Each structure stands twice: as C-alpha cells, then as structure tokens.
Amino acid sequence: MEILVCIKQVPGTTKVEVDPVTGVLKRDGVDSKMNPYDLYAIETALRIREQRGGRVSVITMGPPQASVVIKEAYMMGVDDGILLSDRRFAGSDVLATSYTLSQGIKKVSNPDLIICGKQTTDGDTAQVGPEIAEYLGIPHVANVRKILEIKDSSIVVEMDMPETVEIAEIKYPCLITVEKDIFQPRLPSFKKKLETRDREVKMFTLQDFEDRDEKSYGLNGSPTKVERIFPPEVNNDRRMLKGNPEELRNKITVKLKELRFI
Amino acid sequence: EDEVVKVDKSKWKGIAVYVDHVEGDIHPVTFELIGKARELADKVNHPVYCLFMGHDIGHRAEELLHYGVDEVFVYDNEMLKDFRIEPYTAVFEDFVNRVKPSVILVGATTIGRSLAPRVAARFKTGLTADCTVLDIKENTDLVQIRPAFGGNIMAQIVTPNNRPQMATVRYKVMTAPERKAEASGRIIHCSIEENRLKSNINVLSVTKKQKEHGISEAEIIVAAGRGIKSEKDMAMIYELADVLGAEVACTRPLIEAGWLDSKRQIGLSGRTVRPKLIITCGISGAVQFTAGMNNSEYIIAINKDEKAPIFKVAHYGIVGDIYEIIPGLIENIKRVKEA
Ligand SMILES: Cc1cc2nc3c(=O)[nH]c(=O)nc-3n(C[C@H](O)[C@H](O)[C@@H](O)COP(=O)(O)OP(=O)(O)OC[C@H]3O[C@@H](n4cnc5c(N)ncnc54)[C@H](O)[C@@H]3O)c2cc1C
Ligand SMILES: Cc1cc2nc3c(=O)[nH]c(=O)nc-3n(C[C@H](O)[C@H](O)[C@H](O)COP(=O)(O)OP(=O)(O)OC[C@H]3O[C@@H](n4cnc5c(N)ncnc54)[C@H](O)[C@@H]3O)c2cc1C
Structure with a gap:
C-alpha cells in the first residue's frame, strides 16, 4: 500500500509580531518546526503500514530549509521524502499551495491513501487537504478520529461530526485529514536518525511539473491577497474594581442584578 | 503579470x-x-x-x-x-x-x-x-x-x-x-x-451523540482556570454555575489535568462561545483562550493579578482572590433569588 503524508514546516512559535511601520510579519529569528498536527498524520500512516505493509512517503512544499521536516519524518520511520521548492512558489495561498502539491503528487507517485493534518498552526485554515483532493479528483473525508478497518480497496473510518459520529467506507485512492489524538505520535528515534542520515530528499521545481505555467503558482496563482496584517484589538470599554472581598462580591451581585441575570 | x-x-x-x-x-x-x-x-x-x-x-x-x-x-x-x-x-x-x-x-x-x-x-x-x-x-x-x-x-x-x-x-x-x-x-x-x-464514499452508520448541555449554546458560562488549586475546589465553580443557571467551561490546562471533559474547553483549540454573560475565575486570558470568548456580550473577570491580560477583554474586571469572593457571591445570589 502506498501512503503519502503532507507535512508543512511552520514557525516554532505562534507569538509573532507585526512591524507597526511596515505592517509586515516579523518572522526573522523565529525557528521552525514541523506543524504539530502533521505528526498525527505521519503516525497514522506508520500504523497502517505496520498492519498492511507498503511504503510511507512525505511531501512538503516550502523553502529548501523545509527538508529538515522531511529528515524528522525519516527519524520517525518514513521511507521517502519529497520537497517541492521553487522561488516561484513563494506567496502561495491555499489554492496555489494545493495545486502545487497536487502537481508534485502526480509527478512522483500514485498513492492509495493521502493523509493530511487537521490544520496548521500558522495559516490555520484547514483547507489544503480538501483542495488537494479536488485537484486530484479523489474523494476526501475530514475530521477522521479513528481508523476502523483497512481493506484491500477501501478504508473504513470514523468521523466526528457536530451532533453525530459517522462511520464511512471510502474507496482508494482517497484523502483523509486526521484529528489530533487519533494516535499518539512516536518520537523521532536516534537509531533511525543514524540509519537515515544519508537518505536523500527528492527535490522538484516548477520545471519538473506537467503544468509549467508560472501563472498557476505562487503569488500569481493565488486568488486571495493579504491587504494588511495587524494585532488583534483590545476592548477599551472596561472597568476594573479593587477592594476587599466583601465589597467586590457585593458589587458583582449588584451588576448581575442590573444586567438581569438574577 | x-x-x-x-x-x-x-x-x-x-x-x-x-x-x-x-x-x-x-x-x-x-x-x-x-x-x-x-x-x-x-x-x-x-x-x-x-x-x-x-x-x-x-x-x-x-x-x-x-x-x-x-x-x-x-x-x-x-x-x-x-x-x-x-x-x-x-x-x-x-x-x-x-x-x-x-x-x-x-x-x-x-x-x-x-x-x-x-x-x-x-x-x-x-x-x-x-x-x-x-x-x-x-x-x-x-x-x-x-x-x-x-x-x-x-x-x-x-x-x-x-x-x-x-x-x-x-x-x-x-x-x-x-x-x-x-x-x-x-x-x-x-x-x-x-x-x-455518484460517490466513492459509503456512509455505513450515523449515530446521534448523546445530547449534552454544551457550552456553545449556553447563555451564561462560568469558566474556571488554573486559579483553581485542586479538583475538589471545582465544587464552588459548579455551585456558582448552578445558582446562575450557567454551564461550566474552562481553559486548556484544566482539560489537560483531566478535571473536565474536553468539550468544555474554550479557545482556539477548543470551542468558541458567545454567551450573554461569562464569568472567568482565575483565568489569565491568553490569546488562545480569549479568541474563543471575546465576542461574549458581557465579560466579568476575577483574577488576583491586576496585570492579567484577561482584564484587557473584560467589561467588568474584579481584582481579587476567587477563594475569597466566590463562596460569598454564591450566598449573595441565593439571597437575591429568595427575596
Ligand atoms: C495571516 C495569514 C492568513 C492567511 N489566510 C488565508 C486564507 O484565509 N485563505 C487562503 O487561501 N490562504 C490564507 N493564507 C495562506 C495559507 O495559510 C498558506 O499560505 C497555505 O500555503 C497553507 O494553508 P494553511 O497553512 O492554512 O494549511 P492548512 O490547510 O491549515 O493545512 C492542513 C494540512 O495540509 C497540509 N499542508 C498545508 N500546507 C502544506 C505545505 N506547504 N506542504 C505540504 N503539506 C501542507 C498539511 O497536512 C496540513 O496539516 C494565510 C496566510 C497568512 C500568513
Ligand atoms: C496552539 C495553542 C493553542 C491553545 N489553545 C488553547 C485553548 O483553546 N484554550 C485555552 O484555554 N488555552 C489554550 N492554550 C493555552 C494558553 O496559551 C494558556 O496557557 C491557557 O489558556 C492558560 O490557562 P489559565 O488561564 O487557566 O492558566 P494561567 O495562565 O496559569 O493563569 C492562571 C491565572 O489565575 C490567577 N489566579 C491564581 N490564583 C488565583 C486566585 N486564588 N484567585 C484569583 N486569581 C487567581 C493568576 O493570576 C493567573 O492569571 C493554547 C496554547 C497554544 C500554544
């Protein structure tokens, strides 16, 4: 069975700041890590491989440094890694990112199952998985919280819906996005680190794709434009009260009465 | 271009x-x-x-x-x-x-x-x-x-x-x-x-989850944070919620401690709530928490640290110790309701 996991490198912290003058994100000096939600996707793939055999590959689109997250995936036990990197991919929104990934996927493999994380910690849209599935013309199921059965030509999963729990069987090829906690992700192992030290990361650029039209990628291929970035506003309409506990609880009581909550 | x-x-x-x-x-x-x-x-x-x-x-x-x-x-x-x-x-x-x-x-x-x-x-x-x-x-x-x-x-x-x-x-x-x-x-x-x-997906079963009293729908919420020292002290939070007809919610650390069901977590990795009233008790007000509740109509925050960021979103900020305020507040509310 061929399983492909999509992983993304994200800033190590979400405490980013906006430069008040330029309105640009201050990203320098922040280190990077693998999107934490993608660890669950990798773990899910490795568990399926343990049960059914086959290969697990990871794919990421990002700058050359993003190969670090592929190395990390190797340390968890992943077999292959693909990096899609080209200056012309820069500035991609969800549509351009999904398109680029789908072009990369078509180029390298024919996975039975693609697994994505639930969302990222930076862009945070949870949209990339479904859009990849659309570009590949395969079905997808989001919010998978359990894998119930892995059959020869389909997978049975449990999904967490707002008011129901749904069990569905999906034929391969298909894409799923998995919930956090579907499985506890294993830690990267030192032994695997040594074993995979020389394992290559396959790299592809726009030139390698079926669609080589620059307009489909990066900023050009992105219908959404970020006009402005700013810190969240704070509510200035507020009152602070200090005093002894008795006074304070009486004031809260009066307020609750005034607002008709009691 | x-x-x-x-x-x-x-x-x-x-x-x-x-x-x-x-x-x-x-x-x-x-x-x-x-x-x-x-x-x-x-x-x-x-x-x-x-x-x-x-x-x-x-x-x-x-x-x-x-x-x-x-x-x-x-x-x-x-x-x-x-x-x-x-x-x-x-x-x-x-x-x-x-x-x-x-x-x-x-x-x-x-x-x-x-x-x-x-x-x-x-x-x-x-x-x-x-x-x-x-x-x-x-x-x-x-x-x-x-x-x-x-x-x-x-x-x-x-x-x-x-x-x-x-x-x-x-x-x-x-x-x-x-x-x-x-x-x-x-x-x-x-x-x-x-x-x-046509579809390659076959839905095998759909099971209704037990209808629980969720926090997403609640009109009044009492939310607890790490200001609560031990699990047994949650009793005063439940009692306050009870007298107000409110649902109990909390911050992520209390979920991690296993004190409440994860469905009761407010915030970015939890639920978004928009009650008419929320009373936060011993919650610092990290953005990951406030992102899930700052659209509430009225926010009362109790925290002993006057610099706590929760006071930036609260309409009514009470600088004080929850252990000294809440038990008396419950008594007050009971008295008002009986009157
Ligand atoms: C402040 C800000 C707001 C933004 N808002 C939007 C917006 O509203 N709409 C929009 O179209 N774009 C938006 N973008 C751009 C968008 O976030 C990213 O550029 C896009 O590349 C990935 O989307 P995501 O991070 O939300 O991924 P998600 O959709 O949250 O990621 C889900 C999963 O997809 C896979 N995945 C995601 N990215 C990659 C990757 N590069 N390589 C491999 N796998 C990947 C992973 O498995 C991941 O777990 C925004 C960017 C910023 C900085
Ligand atoms: C990606 C990400 C997602 C996250 N998602 C969420 C989320 O969805 N929801 C969430 O809640 N958190 C989330 N967090 C965690 C969040 O950053 C904070 O750590 C968390 O909200 C803090 O919870 P707290 O306010 O209960 O605890 P603390 O920050 O420890 O605050 C406790 C407060 O109680 C006060 N206090 C102590 N004793 C008393 C007393 N006796 N009387 C009165 N006040 C007292 C203290 O002054 C302090 O301000 C997330 C973090 C990350 C990185």
Missing part, C-alpha cells in the same frame, strides 16, 4: 449562503450568515440567496424565508441524504453555474470546512477561513478579516480578481437577525442529473 485577464465582476451578482444542516435541522450559523449576507447585499444592491441541499428537506426551506432571503434554491434528492463530498460538491457547482453569486458564505462547521474548500478549488477561486469581520466594497470586493497564528495576528484579505468570492465564518461570530412573522422571497426547486451524484 501584465496579461492577467480581468474578471467581469458585473456578471456575478448576489450573496449566497450555504444552508448547513443535519437531516434537515438547520444549523443556527446559517441564520447568522443570512443576517450578514443581507447587510452586505443591501450595500451593493444585490439579492440574498440560500443553497439548501439534502433529502426530505423541502418543508424546512420555508423557515428560511422568515429571515430576509430573496431566493432559496432547494436540491432534494435521496442521494444527498448523508453528507458525502462528491455529490455535495457537484450540487454546489450546479448552483454556482446557475446563479453566479458574487459572494458565498459558508458556516465553518465540520461540513462547511470540508465542503467549501472543495468548491473553491473547483472554481479556482479564493476561500478565506474563519472570518470574524466581513464588509463589501462598492466594486463588490469582499473585505475579509480573520485571525491567524493562533489568534496572535489578524489579516485583512481580499479576492480582487476571482468570482465567486468565498468565506467561512464560525458559529456565533455574526449576529442572527430577528425572525419575521411574515415570510418573504421564494423557493426554487432544482434538480440535477443523478449520474453527477
């Missing part, structure tokens, strides 16, 4: 809302979006549309006409009984091609978050996730503001050269309009060739 073909925006008219539902039970985010759609539509003189697909839903469509919709497009087909991505996307595609709406709003529910991106990719257009503010320019460009980086920054996003423009909005971010006694607008029944409704 010079050869970019400009989209003809005048060919795309109307603000459409996807009607989110499970077996015909319309999710309340739908009405909130209709309210927003009406407001946007009035600014540019566009109609408001609803797209309602499913099975055996015809009679439910009527309800939408009490909220200021011009036209409800109903696709009723047995193959649309369960939410499955391929047929739902096919119907959405049919609707968009037929109506050519300028803007499509989708609730950021489990279904909406799965369906909207699929449709956006099919039309190769932009989709802005989890918008908290929406406005529209004279040229019909939708101005979309959303949090990213875990709520630490806000981004204003536009889709200047593609139609339809798509956005998802979480439940309880917008305000639902009042239901009008009179119905207005009309229902249009649509059909689609069955061969477009």
Whole structure:
C-alpha cells in the first residue's frame, strides 16, 4: 500500500509580531518546526503500514530549509521524502499551495491513501487537504478520529461530526485529514536518525511539473491577497474594581442584578 | 503579470449562503450568515440567496424565508441524504453555474470546512477561513478579516480578481437577525442529473451523540482556570454555575489535568462561545483562550493579578482572590433569588 503524508514546516512559535511601520510579519529569528498536527498524520500512516505493509512517503512544499521536516519524518520511520521548492512558489495561498502539491503528487507517485493534518498552526485554515483532493479528483473525508478497518480497496473510518459520529467506507485512492489524538505520535528515534542520515530528499521545481505555467503558482496563482496584517484589538470599554472581598462580591451581585441575570 | 485577464465582476451578482444542516435541522450559523449576507447585499444592491441541499428537506426551506432571503434554491434528492463530498460538491457547482453569486458564505462547521474548500478549488477561486469581520466594497470586493497564528495576528484579505468570492465564518461570530412573522422571497426547486451524484464514499452508520448541555449554546458560562488549586475546589465553580443557571467551561490546562471533559474547553483549540454573560475565575486570558470568548456580550473577570491580560477583554474586571469572593457571591445570589 502506498501512503503519502503532507507535512508543512511552520514557525516554532505562534507569538509573532507585526512591524507597526511596515505592517509586515516579523518572522526573522523565529525557528521552525514541523506543524504539530502533521505528526498525527505521519503516525497514522506508520500504523497502517505496520498492519498492511507498503511504503510511507512525505511531501512538503516550502523553502529548501523545509527538508529538515522531511529528515524528522525519516527519524520517525518514513521511507521517502519529497520537497517541492521553487522561488516561484513563494506567496502561495491555499489554492496555489494545493495545486502545487497536487502537481508534485502526480509527478512522483500514485498513492492509495493521502493523509493530511487537521490544520496548521500558522495559516490555520484547514483547507489544503480538501483542495488537494479536488485537484486530484479523489474523494476526501475530514475530521477522521479513528481508523476502523483497512481493506484491500477501501478504508473504513470514523468521523466526528457536530451532533453525530459517522462511520464511512471510502474507496482508494482517497484523502483523509486526521484529528489530533487519533494516535499518539512516536518520537523521532536516534537509531533511525543514524540509519537515515544519508537518505536523500527528492527535490522538484516548477520545471519538473506537467503544468509549467508560472501563472498557476505562487503569488500569481493565488486568488486571495493579504491587504494588511495587524494585532488583534483590545476592548477599551472596561472597568476594573479593587477592594476587599466583601465589597467586590457585593458589587458583582449588584451588576448581575442590573444586567438581569438574577 | 501584465496579461492577467480581468474578471467581469458585473456578471456575478448576489450573496449566497450555504444552508448547513443535519437531516434537515438547520444549523443556527446559517441564520447568522443570512443576517450578514443581507447587510452586505443591501450595500451593493444585490439579492440574498440560500443553497439548501439534502433529502426530505423541502418543508424546512420555508423557515428560511422568515429571515430576509430573496431566493432559496432547494436540491432534494435521496442521494444527498448523508453528507458525502462528491455529490455535495457537484450540487454546489450546479448552483454556482446557475446563479453566479458574487459572494458565498459558508458556516465553518465540520461540513462547511470540508465542503467549501472543495468548491473553491473547483472554481479556482479564493476561500478565506474563519472570518470574524466581513464588509463589501462598492466594486463588490469582499473585505475579509480573520485571525491567524493562533489568534496572535489578524489579516485583512481580499479576492480582487476571482468570482465567486468565498468565506467561512464560525458559529456565533455574526449576529442572527430577528425572525419575521411574515415570510418573504421564494423557493426554487432544482434538480440535477443523478449520474453527477455518484460517490466513492459509503456512509455505513450515523449515530446521534448523546445530547449534552454544551457550552456553545449556553447563555451564561462560568469558566474556571488554573486559579483553581485542586479538583475538589471545582465544587464552588459548579455551585456558582448552578445558582446562575450557567454551564461550566474552562481553559486548556484544566482539560489537560483531566478535571473536565474536553468539550468544555474554550479557545482556539477548543470551542468558541458567545454567551450573554461569562464569568472567568482565575483565568489569565491568553490569546488562545480569549479568541474563543471575546465576542461574549458581557465579560466579568476575577483574577488576583491586576496585570492579567484577561482584564484587557473584560467589561467588568474584579481584582481579587476567587477563594475569597466566590463562596460569598454564591450566598449573595441565593439571597437575591429568595427575596
Ligand atoms: C495571516 C495569514 C492568513 C492567511 N489566510 C488565508 C486564507 O484565509 N485563505 C487562503 O487561501 N490562504 C490564507 N493564507 C495562506 C495559507 O495559510 C498558506 O499560505 C497555505 O500555503 C497553507 O494553508 P494553511 O497553512 O492554512 O494549511 P492548512 O490547510 O491549515 O493545512 C492542513 C494540512 O495540509 C497540509 N499542508 C498545508 N500546507 C502544506 C505545505 N506547504 N506542504 C505540504 N503539506 C501542507 C498539511 O497536512 C496540513 O496539516 C494565510 C496566510 C497568512 C500568513
Ligand atoms: C496552539 C495553542 C493553542 C491553545 N489553545 C488553547 C485553548 O483553546 N484554550 C485555552 O484555554 N488555552 C489554550 N492554550 C493555552 C494558553 O496559551 C494558556 O496557557 C491557557 O489558556 C492558560 O490557562 P489559565 O488561564 O487557566 O492558566 P494561567 O495562565 O496559569 O493563569 C492562571 C491565572 O489565575 C490567577 N489566579 C491564581 N490564583 C488565583 C486566585 N486564588 N484567585 C484569583 N486569581 C487567581 C493568576 O493570576 C493567573 O492569571 C493554547 C496554547 C497554544 C500554544
């Protein structure tokens, strides 16, 4: 069975700041890590491989440094890694990112199952998985919280819906996005680190794709434009009260009465 | 870039809302979006549309006409009984091609978050996730503001050269309009060739979860944070909630400690709430927490540290020790209620 996991490198912290003058994100000096939600996707793939055999590959689109997250995936036990990197991919929104990934996927493999994380910690849209599935013309199921059965030509999963729990069987090829906690992700192992030290990361650029039209990628291929970035506003309409506990609880009581909550 | 073909925006008219539902039970985010759609539509003189697909839903469509919709497009087909991505996307595609709406709003529910991106990719257009503010320019460009980086920054996003423009909005971010006694607008029944409704997904079972008293729907919430020293002290939180008829919620550390069910977590990785009143008890007010509650109508915060960031979002900030305030407060409330 061929399983492909999509992983993304994200800033190590979400405490980013906006430069008040330029309105640009201050990203320098922040280190990077693998999107934490993608660890669950990798773990899910490795568990399926343990049960059914086959290969697990990871794919990421990002700058050359993003190969670090592929190395990390190797340390968890992943077999292959693909990096899609080209200056012309820069500035991609969800549509351009999904398109680029789908072009990369078509180029390298024919996975039975693609697994994505639930969302990222930076862009945070949870949209990339479904859009990849659309570009590949395969079905997808989001919010998978359990894998119930892995059959020869389909997978049975449990999904967490707002008011129901749904069990569905999906034929391969298909894409799923998995919930956090579907499985506890294993830690990267030192032994695997040594074993995979020389394992290559396959790299592809726009030139390698079926669609080589620059307009489909990066900023050009992105219908959404970020006009402005700013810190969240704070509510200035507020009152602070200090005093002894008795006074304070009486004031809260009066307020609750005034607002008709009691 | 010079050869970019400009989209003809005048060919795309109307603000459409996807009607989110499970077996015909319309999710309340739908009405909130209709309210927003009406407001946007009035600014540019566009109609408001609803797209309602499913099975055996015809009679439910009527309800939408009490909220200021011009036209409800109903696709009723047995193959649309369960939410499955391929047929739902096919119907959405049919609707968009037929109506050519300028803007499509989708609730950021489990279904909406799965369906909207699929449709956006099919039309190769932009989709802005989890918008908290929406406005529209004279040229019909939708101005979309959303949090990213875990709520630490806000981004204003536009889709200047593609139609339809798509956005998802979480439940309880917008305000639902009042239901009008009179119905207005009309229902249009649509059909689609069955061969477009095929799916490689087979829904084997749908089990209703136990109806629990959720925090998403609650009008009053008492929220506990790490100011609570031990699990047994939660008793005073439950009692305060009890006398107020409130639901109990909490911050993530209390979930991690296993003191409450994870469904009671407020925040970015928990639930968004928008009660009429929330009382936070010993909560510092990290942005990941406030992102899930700062739209509450009235916020009372109790914290002994006057520098705690929760006081930046609170309407009524009480600097004090919860252990000294809450037990007496419970007594006060009981007395008021008895009087
Ligand atoms: C402040 C801000 C707001 C933004 N808002 C929007 C917006 O509303 N709409 C929009 O279209 N774009 C938006 N973007 C751009 C968008 O976030 C990213 O550029 C896009 O590349 C990935 O989307 P995501 O991070 O939300 O991924 P998600 O959709 O949250 O990621 C889900 C899963 O997809 C896979 N995945 C995601 N990215 C990659 C990758 N590069 N390589 C491999 N796998 C990947 C992973 O499995 C991941 O777990 C925004 C960017 C910023 C900085
Ligand atoms: C990606 C990410 C997602 C996250 N998602 C969420 C989320 O969804 N929800 C969430 O809640 N958190 C989330 N967090 C965690 C968040 O950053 C904070 O750590 C958390 O909200 C803090 O919880 P707290 O306020 O209960 O605890 P603390 O920050 O420890 O605050 C305790 C407060 O209680 C006060 N206090 C102590 N004793 C008393 C007393 N006797 N009387 C009065 N006041 C007292 C203290 O002054 C302090 O301000 C997330 C973090 C990350 C990185």
